[in-house]
Amino acid sequence: MELFTNQVLAGIATGAIYACMALAVVMIYQAIDHLNFAQGEMAMFSTFISWQLMQWGLPYWAAFIATLIFSFIGGIAIERVLFKPLTKAPILTQVAGFIALFSIINSCAGLIWDFTIKQYPTPFGSSPFLGSQLISTHQAGMIGITLLLLVGLYFFFQYTRVGLAMRAAAALPESARLVGINTSWMIALGWGMAAAIGSIAGMLIAPVVFLEPNMMGGVLIYGFAAAVLGGLTSPFGAVLGGFLVGIFENLAGTYIPHVGNEMKLPIALALIISVLVIKPAGLFGRNIVKRV
Amino acid sequence: MSAVEEIASQAPAVEAVPKRAMTLSSGTAFVIVLLLLVVPLFVKNFIIFQMTMLLIYGLAVLALNILTGGSGQFSLGNSAFYAIGAYTSAILMEQYNINYALTLPVAGVICFGAGFLFGQPALRLSGVYLALATFALATAMPQILKLGFFEKWTGGVQGLVVTKPDAPFGLPMSQDMWLYYFTLAITIAIYIFSVNLLRSRSGRAFMAIRDNEIAASAMGIDVATYKTLAFGVSAGITGVAGGLGAIAVQFVAPDSYTITLAISLFLGMVVGGVGWLPGSFVGSAFIIFVPNIAEGISKGLSGAVFGVLLFLVIFLVPHGSRQVAMVAQQLLGKLRK
Numbered sequence: 001m002e003l004f005t006n007q008v009l010a011g012i013a014t015g016a017i018y019a020c021m022a023l024a025v026v027m028i029y030q031a032i033d034h035l036n037f038a039q040g041e042m043a044m045f046s047t048f049i050s051w052q053l054m055q056w057g058l059p060y061w062a063a064f065i066a067t068l069i070f071s072f073i074g075g076i077a078i079e080r081v082l083f084k085p086l087t088k089a090p091i092l093t094q095v096a097g098f099i100a101l102f103s104i105i106n107s108c109a110g111l112i113w114d115f116t117i118k119q120y121p122t123p124f125g126s127s128p129f130l131g132s133q134l135i136s137t138h139q140a141g142m143i144g145i146t147l148l149l150l151v152g153l154y155f156f157f158q159y160t161r162v163g164l165a166m167r168a169a170a171a172l173p174e175s176a177r178l179v180g181i182n183t184s185w186m187i188a189l190g191w192g193m194a195a196a197i198g199s200i201a202g203m204l205i206a207p208v209v210f211l212e213p214n215m216m217g218g219v220l221i222y223g224f225a226a227a228v229l230g231g232l233t234s235p236f237g238a239v240l241g242g243f244l245v246g247i248f249e250n251l252a253g254t255y256i257p258h259v260g261n262e263m264k265l266p267i268a269l270a271l272i273i274s275v276l277v278i279k280p281a282g283l284f285g286r287n288i289v290k291r292v
Numbered sequence: 293m294s295a296v297e298e299i300a301s302q303a304p305a306v307e308a309v310p311k312r313a314m315t316l317s318s319g320t321a322f323v324i325v326l327l328l329l330v331v332p333l334f335v336k337n338f339i340i341f342q343m344t345m346l347l348i349y350g351l352a353v354l355a356l357n358i359l360t361g362g363s364g365q366f367s368l369g370n371s372a373f374y375a376i377g378a379y380t381s382a383i384l385m386e387q388y389n390i391n392y393a394l395t396l397p398v399a400g401v402i403c404f405g406a407g408f409l410f411g412q413p414a415l416r417l418s419g420v421y422l423a424l425a426t427f428a429l430a431t432a433m434p435q436i437l438k439l440g441f442f443e444k445w446t447g448g449v450q451g452l453v454v455t456k457p458d459a460p461f462g463l464p465m466s467q468d469m470w471l472y473y474f475t476l477a478i479t480i481a482i483y484i485f486s487v488n489l490l491r492s493r494s495g496r497a498f499m500a501i502r503d504n505e506i507a508a509s510a511m512g513i514d515v516a517t518y519k520t521l522a523f524g525v526s527a528g529i530t531g532v533a534g535g536l537g538a539i540a541v542q543f544v545a546p547d548s549y550t551i552t553l554a555i556s557l558f559l560g561m562v563v564g565g566v567g568w569l570p571g572s573f574v575g576s577a578f579i580i581f582v583p584n585i586a587e588g589i590s591k592g593l594s595g596a597v598f599g600v601l602l603f604l605v606i607f608l609v610p611h612g613s614r615q616v617a618m619v620a621q622q623l624l625g626k627l628r629k
Binding site: 034035082085086088089090092093095096097099100101102103104106107108110111221224225228232265266269270272273276277280 | 360366413416417420421423424425427428431432435436555558559561562563566592593594595596597598599600602603606607610611612
């Protein structure tokens with residue numbers, strides 16, 4: 001039993017990483033209605049920017065804020081320059097655009113900062129949290145920030161004009177335009193916010209997985225899986241999905257024989273698909289009724 | 293969540309392609325086949341090898357095109373079927389000494405079965421959810437191939453070396469050239485099969501499901517059967533392509549069939565034009581040659597160059613090579629008048 005509790009705790013700790021990424025994924029899904037494959041790379045690039053700022057002598061929190069602003073503007077710029085011209089293109093072409101963006105960012109980061117692994121500082125320290133060996137203060141801080149972000153987003157979407165406008169633009173773009181919402185800029189805003197949330201995720205994850213251009217590959221997949229599991233329309237579901245995926249993954253690694261590190265991912269994915277087969281819109285997603 | 297359920301009448305993810313626009317006119321097809329037959333006689337062996345790979349990837353993209361462009365289902369898992377086909381051929385040839393040509397139908401049938409079975413749970417999923425499910429298949433496949441349990445047959449992480457077949461009947465041509473013509477024959481056969489499939493009753497059913505699933509089922513189309521059938525056919529063709537790929541490359545290993553391959557196939561389909569069968573081979577040329585070109589322009593930034601080239605293509609022709617072909621056709625039509 002103690003093994004079980006420990007593994008669940010460890011799962012929650014890794015799950016916090018996925019939850020953070022899943023939140024960014026849901027954010028952009030709300031704004032543009034598909035998954036952005038380049039999200040992880042955008043987050044990685046932001047994290048490198050903050051690392052660079054710290055190398056130049058900025059304190060952690062100053063670099064943190066500067067990176068947030070940079071990512072927000074960067075996200076909007078990417079949308080305006082690269083994806084606005086593609087709005088009318090078929091969906092699959094836009095997905096190809098995400099893959100192209102992925103390739104560009106990854107390659108540029110590799111050229112600027114090279115592919116060696118770098119240490120990344122944490123503001124929370126890494127001593128054991130409340131005497132538990134499994135969760136460090138950094139991981140506890142990460143869970144705290146994720147939950148804080150979730151609450152913040154909830155209030156933003158439920159109680160502000162801009163949040164309401166963004167929801168309207170995503171749900172029914174044409175009707176939203178008719179009542180005077182600038183839907184095109186709402187999409188850009190969605191990109192900016194997703195990039196900023198992604199950069200928070202990146203900066204929180206970097207101390208755990210270390211900083212390098214490919215650090216987000218695995219994390220993004222888990223983030224997608226978590227978001228899909230929780231339901232792509234629900235930020236709360238995404239965070240819960242993140243923790244669940246973390247726990248699944250750890251338990252599968254412990255209790256199923258012959259499961260090495262490499263088999264963890266397929267098993268976690270298989271489990272998620274089984275959930276989806278029973279509940280096709282995810283655990284907390286809304287069912288969309290289709291009309292002919 | 294609110295009790296009110298959202299109602300959406302969404303446009304289908306894959307836009308409708310008129311049936312006639314899915315193929316080439318017979319005159320153009322004749323010229324292309326003639327070129328494919330004659331060119332290898334005048335070029336070096338390495339280029340012949342690349343042309344063989346172009347046809348093989350072209351087949352794999354074609355298979356994806358039948359699934360996505362035909363029946364409107366999205367798959368990132370075709371690399372898994374490619375792997376199954378490649379391993380089936382390699383194992384039959386190396387462990388059981390079966391003639392290479394005979395291994396291909398076996399690979400096709402096994403993959404058809406695998407695709408058909410995978411199509412069952414995938415029935416309940418669509419859009420991003422289906423993408424995630426197929427993606428899971430693609431990430432799991434290399435790990436499954438590495439499992440100790442199968443190592444007796446698959447050779448584990450090291451993979452298997454495949455011998456390249458000689459030209460039969462003492463024909464005076466190199467192994468590469470023989471393999472090229474062998475691949476070309478199979479490609480043409482599968483291409484004709486695919487065109488006819490999409491023109492048949494089943495093909496029309498695929499397209500009806502793609503355009504509007506609810507309306508299709510109201511018209512009496514058995515949606516579940518045809519969706520799984522599309523998965524099966526797509527997987528079967530991919531399997532044959534995989535078998536040919538194993539013979540051409542002379543080597544199979546788990547890490548050749550990762551998610552990167554699936555993404556390449558997807559890009560090939562988009563660049564070629566979703567739902568336009570001849571475009572599959574244009575797309576295949578893109579995924580084979582453009583990474584090399586990008587590497588040639590800048591070694592350190594090859595990924596960025598590739599991304600920029602890809603962006604250029606989708607900016608200029610969002611509908612892929614189909615759009616180029618249509619513009620060309622219109623220009624020709626004007627000239628004739």
